[in-house]
Amino acid sequence: GNSVTQMEGPVTLSEEAFLTINCTYTATGYPSLFWYVQYPGEGLQLLLKATKADDKGSNKGFEATYRKETTSFHLEKGSVQVSDSAVYFCALVMGNNRLAFGKGNQVVVIP
Amino acid sequence: GAGVSQSPSNKVTEKGKDVELRCDPISGHTALYWYRQRLGQGLEFLIYFQGNSAPDKSGLPSDRFSAERTGESVSTLTIQRTQQEDSAVYLCASSLSGASGTEQFFGPGTRLTVL
Numbered sequence: 001g002n003s004v005t006q007m008e009g010p011v012t013l014s015e016e017a018f019l020t021i022n023c024t025y026t027a028t029g030y031p032s033l034f035w036y037v038q039y040p041g042e043g044l045q046l047l048l049k050a051t052k053a054d055d056k057g058s059n060k061g062f063e064a065t066y067r068k069e070t071t072s073f074h075l076e077k078g079s080v081q082v083s084d085s086a087v088y089f090c091a092l093v094m095g096n097n098r099l100a101f102g103k104g105n106q107v108v109v110i111p
Numbered sequence: 112g113a114g115v116s117q118s119p120s121n122k123v124t125e126k127g128k129d130v131e132l133r134c135d136p137i138s139g140h141t142a143l144y145w146y147r148q149r150l151g152q153g154l155e156f157l158i159y160f161q162g163n164s165a166p167d168k169s170g171l172p173s174d175r176f177s178a179e180r181t182g183e184s185v186s187t188l189t190i191q192r193t194q195q196e197d198s199a200v201y202l203c204a205s206s207l208s209g210a211s212g213t214e215q216f217f218g219p220g221t222r223l224t225v226l
Contacts, residue, residue: 049212097209104153
């Protein structure tokens with residue numbers, strides 16, 4: 001069935017460092033792909049999305065490109081800030097618009 | 112405007128008791144979803160409501176779980192005879208429609224702890 005796999009473990013990095021969080025998917029067809037973010041003490045919110053192959057989603061300095069050749073949707077940001085500390089979830093849409101999520105990655109940015 | 116709200120925010124219960132969780136979606140959103148997140152796991156889909164259509168219950172883990180929604184408003188998720196493995200954060204989301212790719216807006220969740 002359709003599923004999403006995120007790289008294991010938390011990510012700790014210094015302010016202004018480059019961030020990459022890997023996400024790969026298994027799916028029938030080409031579903032829309034999403035990154036959701038959960039800031040401390042807040043609810044899950046949509047960060048960016050891409051609806052078809054080669055699309056690039058972007059928001060708040062984050063980017064992710066829908067790569068059908070590698071079935072990936074890696075999240076990147078060129079220069080992270082302390083305020084980017086959060087948990088990031090990759091997801092794809094299935095039937096009835098329900099989402100299949102990866103396990104999430106805790107990102108901690110150190111000043 | 113108001114976002115998705117859920118109550119209670121925290122619930123501690125004893126094994127074997129029934130619990131009821133509530134979700135108030137964004138007004139005008141026809142689609143409503145329940146997910147749960149167990150410790151160290153991603154979110155798992157539980158159930159989906161769209162307007163007056165029959166709900167998609169394909170994610171409910173057992174017959175101890177049920178959910179209702181009145182029209183396009185409040186939804187309640189009921190867990191009967193709770194077990195320790197039911198401990199999780201239960202998240203509700205709503206979207207303007209059930210069309211594929213429509214953004215879902217999430218509530219803050221209910222943290223359920225079964226002792």
